[in-house]
Amino acid sequence: MNTKKTTFLSLGSNQGNRLEYIQIAVNKIACSVGNIVSISSVYKTKSWGFESNDFLNVCIEVSLRLPLEKLWKEIEKIELSIGRVRDASTGYKSRTIDVDVLLIDDEIIVSKNLIVPHTKMLERNFVLIPLTEIAPHFNHPVVKQNLKTCLNNCSDNSEVFKTDLKINKPISISEKYNYIAIEGNIGAGKTTLSKMIGEDFNSRLVLERFADNPFLPKFYKNKDRYAFPLEMSFLADRYQQLSDGLAQYDLFKNLIVSDYYIFKSLIFSQITLQKDEYNLYRRVFDVMYKEITKPDLYIYLYQNTDRLIENIKKRGRSYETDIKPDYLDKIHNGYYNFIKSQQNLNTLIIDVSEMDFVKDINDYNSVINMIVNN
Numbered sequence: 001m002n003t004k005k006t007t008f009l010s011l012g013s014n015q016g017n018r019l020e021y022i023q024i025a026v027n028k029i030a031c032s033v034g035n036i037v038s039i040s041s042v043y044k045t046k047s048w049g050f051e052s053n054d055f056l057n058v059c060i061e062v063s064l065r066l067p068l069e070k071l072w073k074e075i076e077k078i079e080l081s082i083g084r085v086r087d088a089s090t091g092y093k094s095r096t097i098d099v100d101v102l103l104i105d106d107e108i109i110v111s112k113n114l115i116v117p118h119t120k121m122l123e124r125n126f127v128l129i130p131l132t133e134i135a136p137h138f139n140h141p142v143v144k145q146n147l148k149t150c151l152n153n154c155s156d157n158s159e160v161f162k163t164d165l166k167i168n169k170p171i172s173i174s175e176k177y178n179y180i181a182i183e184g185n186i187g188a189g190k191t192t193l194s195k196m197i198g199e200d201f202n203s204r205l206v207l208e209r210f211a212d213n214p215f216l217p218k219f220y221k222n223k224d225r226y227a228f229p230l231e232m233s234f235l236a237d238r239y240q241q242l243s244d245g246l247a248q249y250d251l252f253k254n255l256i257v258s259d260y261y262i263f264k265s266l267i268f269s270q271i272t273l274q275k276d277e278y279n280l281y282r283r284v285f286d287v288m289y290k291e292i293t294k295p296d297l298y299i300y301l302y303q304n305t306d307r308l309i310e311n312i313k314k315r316g317r318s319y320e321t322d323i324k325p326d327y328l329d330k331i332h333n334g335y336y337n338f339i340k341s342q343q344n345l346n347t348l349i350i351d352v353s354e355m356d357f358v359k360d361i362n363d364y365n366s367v368i369n370m371i372v373n374n
C-alpha cells in the first residue's frame with residue numbers, strides 16, 4: 001500500500017436533493033477513496049459564473065488510500081453514478097454533484113486530469129470558508145501560507161451562508177472497533193492485511209513472532225518429535241504477546257489489529273499433537289484463555305487450498321516447502337469447527353480466493369467495506 005496522504009476535497013450540488021447527493025458522494029468516497037477524517041459545515045452560495053439554483057457546498061478531509069493515478073478516475077466514476085453529466089461544452093453549469101481535489105499533502109501535481117493545488121481555490125470563498133473551518137493551519141504549498149491567511153487575503157466578495165444542514169461522517173473501522181483479530185490458513189494473507197489496515201487506520205499492530213520460534217523449522221522436518229515443544233512455545237509466546245499488547249493504551253492509536261487470536265494455538269495443536277499430549281496442552285490452554293481479551297471482531301480469511309499452496313511457494317520460506325494440501329485442509333476444518341462453536345464471538349468470514357487485495361485497490365476496498373458494514 002502507498003503511504004496514506006492527507007487530501008482535501010470540495011463537494012457541491014445545485015440540482016435535485018442537493019444534501020442527499022452530497023451525502024451519497026461522501027459515502028462513496030469513504031468506500032473507495034479513503035477514510036473520511038473530517039467534514040465541514042454545509043454552506044449555501046449563489047451559483048458561480050451563471051444563473052441557476054443555489055449551491056450547497058462542503059469540504060472534507062480524506063486519508064487517501066487510493067493511488068494518485070487512480071484518484072481522478074474514481075472521482076469521475078462517483079460523479080457519474082450520482083447523475084453528473086459531462087460533455088464537451090465549456091463554462092459553468094448546474095450539476096447533481098461536483099467533486100474537486102483541492103490539496104494532497106504538500107504536493108504540487110500537474111497532469112492531464114489532475115492539477116493540485118486546485119488552480120481556482122484561492123479565488124473562491126465557497127471553497128476557502130468550509131476548507132478553513134476544518135484545516136485553518138494547513139499550508140498551501142504554492143503560496144506558502146496557511147488557509148486561514150489565504151481566506152483573509154481572498155478578493156472574492158460573494159456571500160457564503162452557513163446552514164443548519166449536516167452531512168454525516170461515515171463510520172470508519174477505527175471508530176467502530178477497538179480490537180480486531182485477523183486469522184486464516186497458512187498463506188491466506190492475514191499478516192499482509194493486518195499491516196495494510198494498520199497503516200491506513202493508524203492502528204497498533206500485534207503481529208505473531210513466528211519467525212523467532214526455533215522449533216518451527218525443526219517441526220517441519222520431524223513433526224512427531226517437535227510438535228509438543230513447538231505448540232507449547234507458541235502458546236506461551238502468543239499469550240504473553242497478546243497480554244502485553246492488549247494491556248497497553250496508545251493515545252493516538254486506539255484500534256488494535258492482530259494477525260492471530262489465541263485460539264489458533266488450540267486449532268493447530270489438535271492437528272499436530274498426540275492424544276495424551278493434547279490433553280495436557282488443553283489444560284494449560286484453558287487457564288490462559290480465560291485471561292485473554294476477546295476481539296470486537298474476529299475475521300477469518302478463507303483461501304482455497306490451491307491458492308494457499310501457490311501463495312506459500314511465492315513467499316519461499318524453506319521450512320514451508322513440504323506443507324501438503326491435506327495438512328492445510330485439516331487446519332481449515334479446525335478453524336471452521338472453532339467458528340461454529342463460538343456463539344458469542346463476532347465473526348466475519350471473507351472469501352479472498354478470487355481476490356488480490358495487495359495489488360487491486362478495488363479488492364482491498366471490498367474487504368474494508370465488509371469489515372465496516374459487518
